[in-house]
Amino acid sequence: MPSLLKVTNLCKSFTQPSGLFTTREKVAYGPVSFSIEAGQTLAVVGESGSGKSALVRTIAGVLKATSGNIFIKGEPLESLSSQQRCLSVRMIFQDPSSSLNPKMTVGKILNAPLELNTNKNATERHDKIIETLKLVGLLPDYLAFFPNMLSSVQKHQVAIARAMILDPDIILADEILTTLDISLRFKIVNLLLKIQREKGTSYIFVAHNMHLVKHMSDQIMVLHQGKIIEKGPTATICEHPQQEQTKYLLLTHQPDYRK
Numbered sequence: 001m002p003s004l005l006k007v008t009n010l011c012k013s014f015t016q017p018s019g020l021f022t023t024r025e026k027v028a029y030g031p032v033s034f035s036i037e038a039g040q041t042l043a044v045v046g047e048s049g050s051g052k053s054a055l056v057r058t059i060a061g062v063l064k065a066t067s068g069n070i071f072i073k074g075e076p077l078e079s080l081s082s083q084q085r086c087l088s089v090r091m092i093f094q095d096p097s098s099s100l101n102p103k104m105t106v107g108k109i110l111n112a113p114l115e116l117n118t119n120k121n122a123t124e125r126h127d128k129i130i131e132t133l134k135l136v137g138l139l140p141d142y143l144a145f146f147p148n149m150l151s152s153v154q155k156h157q158v159a160i161a162r163a164m165i166l167d168p169d170i171i172l173a174d175e176i177l178t179t180l181d182i183s184l185r186f187k188i189v190n191l192l193l194k195i196q197r198e199k200g201t202s203y204i205f206v207a208h209n210m211h212l213v214k215h216m217s218d219q220i221m222v223l224h225q226g227k228i229i230e231k232g233p234t235a236t237i238c239e240h241p242q243q244e245q246t247k248y249l250l251l252t253h254q255p256d257y258r259k
């Protein structure tokens with residue numbers, strides 16, 4: 001059976017100006033190859049500029065790979081329609097304060113992907129919205145709320161609901177917790193783990209906080225200058241890191257509850 005997500009020799013480079021009339025290729029990452037199975041969480045870690053966001057944004061379809069392939073359940077990603085892609089892979093954006101439209105109620109925010117990507121009628125959409133609000137721990141009353149009426153955690157809950165409303169196979173989360181205090185981060189992480197248990201969703205999770213990564217992930221992939229330098233089960237990587245960069249990440253990201 002094919003892997004849920006398989007990435008082979010994926011590369012992304014950007015063309016940048018290097019002089020008045022000249023350009024040069026800047027490699028963001030690659031070539032990288034890995035796969036992820038249903039219900040698993042892969043944490044992508046690495047120093048700033050190592051290519052984590054560019055990689056995740058390529059899988060989300062926001063960036064186009066320079067070369068290489070992405071397969072979802074054996075099908076090349078580019079052969080899927082945008083609807084099929086949305087039903088398979090959804091991204092949670094970094095800062096819900098800016099990614100949730102302030103002029104739309106929570107109900108409208110959650111209705112939009114259903115209207116665009118499914119054939120559900122108004123009643124079915126309403127039922128799905130209520131079910132998804134419940135999944136993320138929000139009462140149906142929140143349907144009528146605007147984002148500015150929500151706390152920072154509730155905004156995250158709505159952002160997760162928006163990602164989950166189409167029951168995707170894979171959720172991509174790029175440093176979604178950086179704007180929250182540590183205790184609230186664990187609340188959101190525990191919510192994501194609960195959703196994973198209930199729905200079997202897979203996560204690709206970019207994070208800097210190794211304590212959260214240990215708590216949340218099954219596998220860790222360490223990027224350095226766009227290349228995978230270490231990858232394996234979370235416990236193995238955390239207890240027996242092989243590469244200097246991994247040791248450094250583990251040392252410099254000890255839990256600090258004062259932050």
Ligand SMILES: Nc1ncnc2c1ncn2[C@@H]1O[C@H](COP(=O)(O)OP(=O)(O)OP(=O)(O)O)[C@@H](O)[C@H]1O
Nearest residue numbers: 014026027028046047048049050051052053054055
């Ligand atoms: N749109 C772009 N144009 C040109 N170069 C880019 C672009 N986006 C990313 N890069 C380059 O690609 C490399 C990887 O960037 P990326 O944002 O993926 O790093 P990152 O690992 O997510 O870093 P951080 O931890 O700071 O978020 C960097 O050298 C960056 O300058």
Ligand SMILES: [Mg+2]
Nearest residue numbers: 052053054174
């Ligand atoms: Mg990034």
